[in-house]
Amino acid sequence: MEEKKHMVGGISRKTLERLPVYHHYLEGKFAEGTETISAPMIALDLKLNEVQVRKDIASVAKTAGKPKTGYAVKDLIDDLEEFLGYHNVNQAVLVGAGYLGRALLSYKGFEQYGVEIVMAFDSDGRKVDTKIGGKMVLPMAKLENLCQRMNIHIGIITVPAKAAQEVCDQLVAGGVRAVWNFAPVHLNVPDHVLVQNENMAVSLAALSKYLYEVQKKEEPI
Amino acid sequence: MEEKKHMVGGISRKTLERLPVYHHYLEGKFAEGTETISAPMIALDLKLNEVQVRKDIASVAKTAGKPKTGYAVKDLIDDLEEFLGYHNVNQAVLVGAGYLGRALLSYKGFEQYGVEIVMAFDSDGRKVDTKIGGKMVLPMAKLENLCQRMNIHIGIITVPAKAAQEVCDQLVAGGVRAVWNFAPVHLNVPDHVLVQNENMAVSLAALSKYLYEVQKKEEPI
DNA sequence: TAGATTGTTAATCGATTAACAATC
DNA sequence: TAGATTGTTAATCGATTAACAATC
Known part of the structure; x- marks a missing residue:
């Protein structure tokens, strides 16, 4: 079954x-x-x-x-x-409006794949109440409550590693079921929550390693 | 063999x-x-x-x-x-200093995996000669020549889709052997060049789809 | 009809996991 | 010694590719 x-x-x-x-x-x-x-x-x-x-x-x-x-x-x-799911958009929230967070908020590709980032949260008061990519940046204090009220089930974490677990806990408390994690840490979540880790460095490292091997072959000692 | x-x-x-x-x-x-x-x-x-x-x-x-x-x-x-390859750093250049480009230029995780982004290129004169993440943004005209002179073999493409092929051609002309492509297009390159495509939307789409399926099961008609 | 293309079953290939002898 | 752990060979599992009958 x-x-x-x-x-x-x-x-x-x-x-x-x-x-x-x-x-x-x-x-x-x-x-x-x-x-x-x-x-x-x-x-x-x-x-x-x-x-x-x-x-x-x-x-x-x-x-x-x-x-x-x-x-x-x-x-x-x-x-x-x-x-x-083009006609059945899943809404997501993003936490951490740094460079990467801003890049994702401004990325136009998600909506055509059935996902819409509806708002962002950040602990930095200077970022709060600004708009990035047309989406509001709100204070962390509103995260749990807003996720619940808006029935949002996807959270995107683009905060520094040391803040990621706490952010994740708040997302889960807010009812989030799937977390897309860009912070280089292992997140602990309940069984019903899915975590998908994204490590930008790994892709580039693999490419670099590949290149190094090719070069080694071409330039024998 | x-x-x-x-x-x-x-x-x-x-x-x-x-x-x-x-x-x-x-x-x-x-x-x-x-x-x-x-x-x-x-x-x-x-x-x-x-x-x-x-x-x-x-x-x-x-x-x-x-x-x-x-x-x-x-x-x-x-x-x-x-x-x-920590002690054998491969150098890379990035083309396209938009949100995503800036996120990558500021990302601290690459160097610990043996890759260093040494400079960026952009066609926007307002960005040229500024620094992002400590790296210079240079005009497109200098790309080919600088890649050759510095013997750089990795190029990162974060330009809009319609500009990607031309940028890729310039990188290849500059001697680049491996391309990390964030533009949602298929790039044509010579056989000796490796292209690795990165599609941010796919990961999130998969997560969203997964969630949709789980919800469908939990809320039967 | 002839032949290009579909849809499916079987074979291959790579990666993961299990089983187990070697050994500190 | 006893037993935890290593390193390796065999079994399993999933995804890709090949083979081929059905069909428009």
Whole structure:
């Protein structure tokens, strides 16, 4: 009965990560006037395997593709949007209006993926009552109460590491069910709360390491 | 002879991503005065499998662990630092000093993972010649030449989508071998250049979708 | 019809986890 | 010694890719 941890709504996280890529690609095709498209074509353009494309599509599409023709671009876009929750926006709050917090508040990409950051909180009085990316920055004292009243279930933590656990506790007290954590600390939360850690440094470190290995090979002693 | 694509320097990318986590954890333990530590202990604290911990350690450690005792914390830290290139810093440039660019320029976490962003470029004359996070913002015209002269091999793209390909071309012309791309576009590069795409929206979208599925289960019709 | 494309079942591949002998 | 822990080989698990019959 229990769904496996790495599955979300019947599809794997890997597939879920590719869905917005298809959506973006299909939007472009649709704008160009393309009405139908085949899996091999999508796979070629996005550098994916065509079977993978078909399986991904099968997991979200309501209508089947047609042999020899492919899929209706408009239908695919609609199905992707419904699946990704475009018309069912989840609201989120952000805590910590530093550089990273401001970057996220100003980022235009979230809403098209079914998430809207509705307000921010910061402990710095100078930031409170200003607007960033069109969103109000409010004092920490209002966090718990506002999250509850607005029935908000997603919290984004962009505060320094030493403040993160306390912020997290306040979010959980406010009813938040999922936390996107940019602070480089392990957060302790109740079982019903999901924490997703984001470590910007790791991605760049991996890239750097890769480069170092390549260079080592090219410049033998 | 050819190393598999998903392997970097003999270890998988997954392992590579965990190494900084071990490093951060061990630094904390070392600061507390812990001299030796076992794989089961690390696994417990970091919520990993103990065999995985042992394999990860085996892939970077110079000295073996001792049965019944575990590993010398200081040695492990040293080995991790050497492997991650702490003492062998790769330099990077960033293009696009918007909110996200400024967040990355001010982020303190990169240098401890062997990467240093040494300067930024922006097409906006008002930003040129200012300093962000202690790093100079320079005009685009200087990008290619400076990358070449300073022998810089990593470029970070935080410009709007429509400018990204041109920026990427300039970086490649300047000798960059690895590109960390935050713009939501597919970049075309020569074979010897590695592009790593970062899509902030995908992570949050996945979290949101997960939450939506959980809620659907809890509130049946 | 012929053949391109779909959808699905089977094979492969990589990463994680389990099992277990070696050893301090 | 007894037993905790290491290092490694085997089993499992998930995701990707290949093979192929169905079909428009």
